[in-house]
Amino acid sequence: MGAELKEAILKPGGWTMGVGGFGEILPYQDNRMTLDYDNLDGWGLPTVTFDAEIRDNEFKMREDIVVQAAEMLKKAGARDINTHNSSYNIGHGIHEMGTARMGRDPKTSVLNGHNQVHEVPNVYVTDGAFMASSSCVNPSLTYMAFSARAANHAVEELKKGNI
Amino acid sequence: MDRRKALMQIGMSMGYVVAAPTFMSVLQSCTDTKAAAWAPQFLDQDQGTVLIGVIDSILPKTDTLSASEVNVHVFLDSFANEVMPPNQQDQFKATLDQLAVNALESSKKENISDLTAKDIAPEMLKALIHKKAKGVPFAKKLRDLTIWGYKCTEYVGEQVLAYDSIPGQWIACGDLDELTGGKAWSI
Numbered sequence: 001m002g003a004e005l006k007e008a009i010l011k012p013g014g015w016t017m018g019v020g021g022f023g024e025i026l027p028y029q030d031n032r033m034t035l036d037y038d039n040l041d042g043w044g045l046p047t048v049t050f051d052a053e054i055r056d057n058e059f060k061m062r063e064d065i066v067v068q069a070a071e072m073l074k075k076a077g078a079r080d081i082n083t084h085n086s087s088y089n090i091g092h093g094i095h096e097m098g099t100a101r102m103g104r105d106p107k108t109s110v111l112n113g114h115n116q117v118h119e120v121p122n123v124y125v126t127d128g129a130f131m132a133s134s135s136c137v138n139p140s141l142t143y144m145a146f147s148a149r150a151a152n153h154a155v156e157e158l159k160k161g162n163i
Numbered sequence: 164m165d166r167r168k169a170l171m172q173i174g175m176s177m178g179y180v181v182a183a184p185t186f187m188s189v190l191q192s193c194t195d196t197k198a199a200a201w202a203p204q205f206l207d208q209d210q211g212t213v214l215i216g217v218i219d220s221i222l223p224k225t226d227t228l229s230a231s232e233v234n235v236h237v238f239l240d241s242f243a244n245e246v247m248p249p250n251q252q253d254q255f256k257a258t259l260d261q262l263a264v265n266a267l268e269s270s271k272k273e274n275i276s277d278l279t280a281k282d283i284a285p286e287m288l289k290a291l292i293h294k295k296a297k298g299v300p301f302a303k304k305l306r307d308l309t310i311w312g313y314k315c316t317e318y319v320g321e322q323v324l325a326y327d328s329i330p331g332q333w334i335a336c337g338d339l340d341e342l343t344g345g346k347a348w349s350i
Contacts, residue, residue, distance in 0.1 A: 001220060001221045001222075001284070001287065001288060001291065001306065002220065002221070002223060002284070003223055003225050005221065005222070005310075006222045006223070006225060006227070007225075009310050009313075009314065009347075010227075010319075010323060010324060010346055010347060011345065011346065011347055012339065012346075012347040012348070013347075
């Protein structure tokens with residue numbers, strides 16, 4: 001405290017910068033999402049159980065991200081570079097996809113090409129569930145585009161009296 | 164984790180940051196506020212006197228104005244009144260009361276109204292440095308809030324720190340002394 005503190009707070013302090021990597025989690029076919037009727041939520045509906053994990057490809061990708069990021073920083077002239085590879089749980093990235101994937105065959109997919117449920121034509125699912133995976137960029141704009149497209153399809157189907 | 168709760172907390176902390184300059188701009192419109200004539204809204208008069216001593220011992224007058232000269236005490240009083248949760252309000256008052264007791268004892272003065280920043284500074288320093296200092300749980304927070312309030316003032320923001328009314332120019336690599344005279348940027 002005092003004059004020294006006052007001088008210090010008016011000067012810029014030290015600074016750091018960080019680089020983080022995003023990568024695709026491959027759409028493993030044996031990943032599962034099941035409904036748990038023994039554990040109901042507050043509205044009496046079954047809770048969801050996800051059975052998925054990151055695997056060899058993702059672990060190797062993470063190691064490579066660390067190496068590449070450090071190299072980029074080094075070539076950009078950074079000093080005192082520290083790297084770390086923290087643990088990951090499915091769901092951490094918030095951009096997880098899947099559980100109701102899109103496809104032509106009702107036996108192997110939940111939604112058709114218009115985000116419409118194969119078996120229940122008046123239901124459209126337009127969140128990330130229809131994509132089995134995504135690239136390493138934020139998928140929100142893609143959801144919006146697909147939602148607009150699905151809504152347009154729903155309106156046309158309504159006009160035709162199909163739903 | 165409760166996502167909604169987490170977002171709310173982020174919002175609240177952002178609110179603190181956004182609210183401060185607004186508070187200060189209101190306070191600065193009444194520049195005639197003299198310490199002596201100041202009637203605190205939240206604190207009592209004695210606590211107000213101690214608060215002025217505390218903030219001026221943290222940020223005294225040098226070649227720039229002291230904390231009380233830019234009304235940081237007025238800001239902290241209304242901030243405590245309108246923003247602080249009850250437990251912090253209690254700690255804030257208790258800390259000022261304890262500092263008053265300590266300063267009276269060491270200065271041999273009888274009235275809190277006679278205490279000055281010089282009397283309070285050593286007691287505030289003890290409260291900050293000694294981990295086991297008793298009855299002053301808000302000392303560190305008070306120092307942080309004082310610094311924050313001071314840096315949020317128009318005076319510090321525009322006349323003391325490096326200030327650009329229309330920011331946006333990006334200079335990737337430059338000498339700090341040439342760019343800002345060695346000063347930090349205004350928030």
